[in-house]
Amino acid sequence: MDSITGCWLWPGSRAGVGYGQTYSKLIRKKVYVHRFVYEHYRGEIPEGFDVDHLCCVRHCANPDHLRAVTHMENVMAPHSQSTAKVNAEKTHCPQGHPLIPGNLVSGKRHRDCKTCARENKRRRWADPRYRDAREKQLLWMKQYQERRRDARRAMESL
Numbered sequence: 001m002d003s004i005t006g007c008w009l010w011p012g013s014r015a016g017v018g019y020g021q022t023y024s025k026l027i028r029k030k031v032y033v034h035r036f037v038y039e040h041y042r043g044e045i046p047e048g049f050d051v052d053h054l055c056c057v058r059h060c061a062n063p064d065h066l067r068a069v070t071h072m073e074n075v076m077a078p079h080s081q082s083t084a085k086v087n088a089e090k091t092h093c094p095q096g097h098p099l100i101p102g103n104l105v106s107g108k109r110h111r112d113c114k115t116c117a118r119e120n121k122r123r124r125w126a127d128p129r130y131r132d133a134r135e136k137q138l139l140w141m142k143q144y145q146e147r148r149r150d151a152r153r154a155m156e157s158l
């Protein structure tokens with residue numbers, strides 16, 4: 001036990017990300033110590049919930065430092081240092097454009113500045129190195145459309 005923080009520091013093995021782990025003979029697989037301790041002292045972890053370390057020490061097993069929260073709450077917690085939280089808190093892109101709803105290009109797992117994306121696309125299309133590739137792509141698309149048209153006509157004439 002750490003006398004300053006009150007953490008019960010797990011002395012055994014740790015998973016690659018720093019969480020304490022042990023082998024459970026009962027279920028015959030490795031388990032995270034903080035999850036095992038939480039279930040032992042607090043009860044079952046609700047479906048879809050994570051166990052959050054309030055102390056931010058991944059190998060801490062003190063049940064007073066653990067709480068069950070949704071994954072979103074865990075990632076966005078005030079003490080969290082997750083990449084998702086850091087990116088969500090950004091208000092401007094590296095070039096200084098505001099990251100507001102009208103200026104965002106959102107993907108499944110990211111958001112980009114629409115102004116920068118537009119400028120990058122304009123710069124790429126103007127670059128002579130990309131001109132040949134662009135022309136080849138347009139030629140291929142035209143040939144593809146002609147082949148499809150010819151195939152449709154052939155099917156119709158049968």
